[in-house]
Amino acid sequence: xxxxxxxxxxEEFVPHNIHKTYNTFASSSAFIDAGRIYxxxxxxxxxxxxxxxxxxxxxxKNDHVADYIHEHGTGISPVVADGIMIVRSExxxxxxxxxxxxxxxxxxxxxxxxGLDAATGKQVLYQGAHSDWVLDTVFSRDxxxxxxVGRDMSTKLTEVETQRFVDNITSITPGALKxxxxxxxxxxxxxxxxxxxADGVPKIYRIHRITKRVIGDDANLISVLPALQGRIFGxxxxxxxxxxxxxxxxxxxxxxTEISSAIRIGGAxxxxxxxxxxxxxxxxxxxxxxx
Numbered sequence: 001x002x003x004x005x006x007x008x009x010x011e012e013f014v015p016h017n018i019h020k021t022y023n024t025f026a027s028s029s030a031f032i033d034a035g036r037i038y039x040x041x042x043x044x045x046x047x048x049x050x051x052x053x054x055x056x057x058x059x060x061k062n063d064h065v066a067d068y069i070h071e072h073g074t075g076i077s078p079v080v081a082d083g084i085m086i087v088r089s090e091x092x093x094x095x096x097x098x099x100x101x102x103x104x105x106x107x108x109x110x111x112x113x114x115g116l117d118a119a120t121g122k123q124v125l126y127q128g129a130h131s132d133w134v135l136d137t138v139f140s141r142d143x144x145x146x147x148x149v150g151r152d153m154s155t156k157l158t159e160v161e162t163q164r165f166v167d168n169i170t171s172i173t174p175g176a177l178k179x180x181x182x183x184x185x186x187x188x189x190x191x192x193x194x195x196x197x198a199d200g201v202p203k204i205y206r207i208h209r210i211t212k213r214v215i216g217d218d219a220n221l222i223s224v225l226p227a228l229q230g231r232i233f234g235x236x237x238x239x240x241x242x243x244x245x246x247x248x249x250x251x252x253x254x255x256x257t258e259i260s261s262a263i264r265i266g267g268a269x270x271x272x273x274x275x276x277x278x279x280x281x282x283x284x285x286x287x288x289x290x291x
Contacts, residue, residue, distance in 0.1 A: 007056035196232030
């Protein structure tokens, strides 16, 4: 009502290097639902997580969610859906000739994402099938599967109950996808997803395969939407399932953003593009039908 502090919860952590420009020790955001507040953070060589109730009382704490190797800390934030808290661990032990750990055991660690029971903090899901950072996740319509996209240019399907990697939703043929995938969203009533990434092209896929896999196929692909300028950093689907939005950075300095939308009306799709930025505004809107 008045913005006054009601309570505070503090945790000790092992400090990491601070980048001179890009980050501080407070890098992750909290996730709040009707019953609890969920937080994850990095400390030393691992990621920790906890849940508080709305009065600030500790509900649970997990002291080791996943291994982690620091460059300048982590900016990952949790998401909770269907009673599961998803926590990602994104790191490299070496990149561009720079080595972040000399420990041979740590060099075996893999980037992954972990699912924690939102009520207890106990691990219920581990997925280490990606060969590079996992950048976004979304659940299937019934919550039985989780879909993940990552810097390895793949979209993967994992069964929650068994923690079993099921399938690559996209083609795994070299060159089929260009660049890492940054964001994924699901249709509200159908097991279909839209994702985007480095190539600037939003694509719509079905989650579950309905045909036999053939080497080199891309059978789950439903539609390829017109390309945006630059890299796509976010996608979403409206609550009624009629609108898809994708946001990209077109000049590498985040000074111009392009928003594209695909609208389904009956059996047809139309495409609307609007650019906003330093020198443009939304007064000019063009529309065309994608092939």
